[in-house]
Amino acid sequence: MKSELRKPEWLKMRFGGAAHFAATKMLVSQNGLNTVCRSAQCPNLHECWSSGTATFLLLGDSCTRGCRFCAVTTLASPPLPSPDEPERIARAVGKMRLGHAVLTSVARDDLEDGGSSAWAETVIAVRRENPDTTVECLIPDFKGDQKALERIMSTRPDILNHNVETVPSLYEAVRPQADYERSLEVLRKARHDFGLTTKSGLMVGMGETEDQILSVLDDLADTGCRHVTIGQYLQPSPRHYPVQSYVTPERFECYRVYAEGLGFRNVQSGPYVRSSYNAAASLQPY
Numbered sequence: 001m002k003s004e005l006r007k008p009e010w011l012k013m014r015f016g017g018a019a020h021f022a023a024t025k026m027l028v029s030q031n032g033l034n035t036v037c038r039s040a041q042c043p044n045l046h047e048c049w050s051s052g053t054a055t056f057l058l059l060g061d062s063c064t065r066g067c068r069f070c071a072v073t074t075l076a077s078p079p080l081p082s083p084d085e086p087e088r089i090a091r092a093v094g095k096m097r098l099g100h101a102v103l104t105s106v107a108r109d110d111l112e113d114g115g116s117s118a119w120a121e122t123v124i125a126v127r128r129e130n131p132d133t134t135v136e137c138l139i140p141d142f143k144g145d146q147k148a149l150e151r152i153m154s155t156r157p158d159i160l161n162h163n164v165e166t167v168p169s170l171y172e173a174v175r176p177q178a179d180y181e182r183s184l185e186v187l188r189k190a191r192h193d194f195g196l197t198t199k200s201g202l203m204v205g206m207g208e209t210e211d212q213i214l215s216v217l218d219d220l221a222d223t224g225c226r227h228v229t230i231g232q233y234l235q236p237s238p239r240h241y242p243v244q245s246y247v248t249p250e251r252f253e254c255y256r257v258y259a260e261g262l263g264f265r266n267v268q269s270g271p272y273v274r275s276s277y278n279a280a281a282s283l284q285p286y
């Protein structure tokens with residue numbers, strides 16, 4: 001299948017200033033770090049890196065899952081995570097003077113703990129090296145492994161982010177190894193068992209209906225989640241799932257209004273929005 005849709009005007013690439021871009025690029029490469037900005041081909045890369053921000057990708061650059069929307073490389077058995085990655089990330093956060101550090105990772109279903117120990121070590125290292133920096137963890141579902149989830153949640157990140165990504169009827173087609181209810185349960189656990197500020201996100205333009213999007217927002221609100229990102233899905237390559245529609249800025253605005261009506265505190269809804277875009281805006285505890 002190939003996407004035949006032409007990109008609308010509101011999705012033409014923007015370029016920000018280059019003030020910090022080169023510095024961010026050098027820092028990431030000199031420290032041997034992976035970023036989801038690059039691995040997932042984020043359209044905001046130039047803008048974010050130019051403003052000195054990036055989202056670190058933990059546990060290597062290869063994922064054990066094969067979601068059809070994601071540009072990250074899939075491998076059944078990627079190399080073992082580097083033991084000094086937590087320290088390298090912590091140092092990079094300091095050098096970039098990040099007030100808010102966003103951490104995410106590939107899924108490592110091949111590891112016994114799903115990579116949760118490395119996750120916890122990274123949060124602790126970032127905090128130790130940068131006591132004034134807030135930390136957001138955008139985590140995978142760890143196949144619902146309660147111990148793995150608790151290991152991370154007990155580090156008490158300032159924001160616990162877990163994306164539902166799309167509406168439940170599309171899971172089989174685009175993320176067959178995930179489970180919508182399981183993802184809701186991750187958010188519920190973080191909020192109700194740990195009292196964390198929770199956040200989630202989804203992409204639109206994958207063939208879902210508007211009512212299905214509203215229903216996902218209802219479900220998220222029901223878990224206690226109060227921060228959400230909604231962005232346009234973009235096909236990373238011809239072998240990925242094709243874009244089914246380009247959602248208009250007006251429709252994104254309708255989703256924002258609906259979500260705010262449900263009690264969401266921070267709703268980032270727009271064509272370029274990604275789960276870590278303007279992430280510090282979600283730093284409102286509730």
Ligand code: SF4
Binds near residue numbers: 036037044277
């Ligand atoms: S939106 Fe997030 S993933 Fe994209 S470039 Fe910015 S920090 Fe990186």
